[in-house]
Every structure is written in C-alpha cells, then in structure tokens.
Amino acid sequence: MTSLLNWSAMLRRMKRALLPLLTLSLIASASAQQAKELRLGVFPNVTHAAGLVGVQRGLIQKNLPAGVKLVVKEFANGSQINEAFAAGAIDAAYVGPGPAMNAFMRGVPIQVYAGAANAGAVLVARKDSGVRNVKGLAGKKVAVPTRGSTQDISLRHLLHENGLKATDEGGNVTIVPVDPANMPALFAAKQVDAALVQEPWGAIMETQGARLIANEKAIWAGGNYTTTVLTVNTRYAAANPDSLRGLLRGHLAAIDFIKGSSAGTQKSVAEQIYAFTGKRPNTAELFKALSRTKVTWDINLKTLAEYAQLNREAGFARDVPDLNRFVNLDLIRSLAK
Known part of the structure; x- marks a missing residue:
C-alpha cells in the first residue's frame, strides 16, 4: 500500500515537472505551423x-x-x-x-x-446601340464580370424591375460574362451593347463615348x-x-x-x-x-x-x-x- 502511495506521489511530481515543458513544446509546435x-x-x-x-x-x-x-x-x-x-x-x-x-x-x-x-458599379451602353434606359436593353447583349457576380445579380434585378428577363430566364436580354478590363475593347468592337461593371471601367468606357444609363445610386438601394x-x-x-x-x-x-x-x-x-x-x-x-x-x-x-x-x-x-x-x-x- 505504501509503495503504491509513493508511486502515485512520484507520478504527480513528474506531471508537475513535465507540464511546463509540454506547454512550451505545444507553443513551439503551433508557432512552427503558423503560415x-x-x-x-x-x-x-x-x-x-x-x-x-x-x-x-x-x-x-x-x-x-x-x-x-x-x-x-x-x-x-x-x-x-x-x-x-x-x-x-x-x-x-x-x-x-x-x-x-x-x-x-x-x-x-x-x-x-x-x-x-x-456602390461603385454603373450601367453604360454604346452610344450607337440605341439604348437610353434599362427598358432599351430588350434584345441587347449586356456584359457583366462573370455569371453569378454581384453585377450579374444587380443587372437581373434591374431587368425584372423593368419588365425584362435574361435569355436564360426565358427573356430576350443576353448576359455575356467578360472580364471588366476587357470590356472597353468589346465596346469598341461592337461585340456587346451595354455593361454593368465596377469602376473604373465604367468611367473609362464613358471617356470612349459610352452613355451612362444608370449611375451607382440607380443600380440598387440608392447606392447603400x-x-x-x-x-x-x-x-x-x-x-x-x-x-x-x-x-x-x-x-x-x-x-x-x-x-x-x-x-x-x-x-x-x-x-x-x-x-x-x-x-x-x-x-x-x-x-x-x-x-x-x-x-x-x-x-x-x-x-x-x-x-x-x-x-x-x-x-x-x-x-x-x-x-x-x-x-x-x-x-x-x-x-x-
């Protein structure tokens, strides 16, 4: 019985002695794993x-x-x-x-x-596209950064508010995914009619002659x-x-x-x-x-x-x-x- 008590006491002493070392080891290990x-x-x-x-x-x-x-x-x-x-x-x-x-x-x-x-996104259209408002996007091709992007979702909401739908919803507005930096070139080549895009690409296209159809406040929620x-x-x-x-x-x-x-x-x-x-x-x-x-x-x-x-x-x-x-x-x- 006495030997068991001595053994138990010795284990407790070993545990107290090893705990600080174990803690330092874990800290060092965590530090080593940090990116x-x-x-x-x-x-x-x-x-x-x-x-x-x-x-x-x-x-x-x-x-x-x-x-x-x-x-x-x-x-x-x-x-x-x-x-x-x-x-x-x-x-x-x-x-x-x-x-x-x-x-x-x-x-x-x-x-x-x-x-x-x-905010920071606008809807612009080529000046020769005939588009002067959102309803004018019927039958047109509109560029967005990618399918499911914030701008794609915002565009679909604008279309619905104006009685329009995208072609994949049974409507006649074709939504075209295009990297924003490439949109000015597509406007120049007349490959798309309009774009809902983040700045500065909207402002750049305006410089090249595009018409502003909806500013950042008109896209949704007053820009907020x-x-x-x-x-x-x-x-x-x-x-x-x-x-x-x-x-x-x-x-x-x-x-x-x-x-x-x-x-x-x-x-x-x-x-x-x-x-x-x-x-x-x-x-x-x-x-x-x-x-x-x-x-x-x-x-x-x-x-x-x-x-x-x-x-x-x-x-x-x-x-x-x-x-x-x-x-x-x-x-x-x-x-x-």
Missing part, C-alpha cells in the same frame, strides 16, 4: 481600392507579423476567387458578396471579416449596398490570428489613407491597376470612379440580407446564408475603435 505567408486575392477595380492601396503602399505588409510575407494574386472575377479558395490556393481575398455567399453556402471554409466598398467584402479562409484565420489582425489593420490603414489623400489614392490605384492589367486609368476617370464608390470597412447588414434574397431569386442559390455565420465584424470593429 509564413498570406496569399491575398485582389481585383484591378476601384471597388477594391482598399486592397489596391494597401498593397501598392505596403500598408498590409507593414502590419503583418514579422516573418510573414504578403503574396498578392490578381483575379478578374469572383468565380476565379471561389475556385482559388476551394483549391486552397489563397488565404484571403477582396471579392463581391454574391460570389462569397455562394461559395460559403457550398461549404467553402470562408467568412467575411470586413466590408471594403459600397456592399459591393466588396474582405473574406478570409476560416482555417487560416484560426491558425494565424496575428496575421488576421495584421491584415485587418492594414485594411483599416488603407481606408484611412484613401479618406485623407485623394491625389495619393488616385496614384496608388492607377499604379496597381497598371501593374495588374497594363492599362492605366487617367486622373479624370479615377476621380469620377472614386466619387461613385464609398470605401468603408462597415457592412450594411440589412441590404446584405436583401441582396441574399436577390441572389436566390436570380437562381444562383437555393437558400440564403446565415449572416451570423457568414459575417463576423467583431475584430474589425474592435480594431477600428
């Missing part, structure tokens, strides 16, 4: 101005933990972003709420941690709707909390810069769009594009819920997401204080 890079997806659009400025001015990299490298990947549309998230090729991305919702409901492990922009969110892979976020905080701090720093320096913002956005596409919007185009876009980390959850309904009505989802699981603004709110 050494953050792979971020961005579009060459003014609705992604926070990302473009954050990248071009080094604000995101500056806020990441020491030893974590920012790897920037350029994408043209939300479908490409969803494929990259599903393949594990990116850790975070600026993307429209439509594609993000659809990926989330298909089980892709992502969550929205911040807003990035409201989210067009871009900052989405992060939830597994990456859980394993790399310091990198997540750094990303959001860099995001906030970029938004502050945009609010404080119009000229600096135009320069940074132009430089990064040029780096991605080889096309540089001019000062007048960027001024117009930025005036149509509200750069903000906040999200209007009411209009986001309404947008989820539009996404379902458009046939891109069978249901609407649980916004309490899809959106988590707790960290960005605490950092923004």
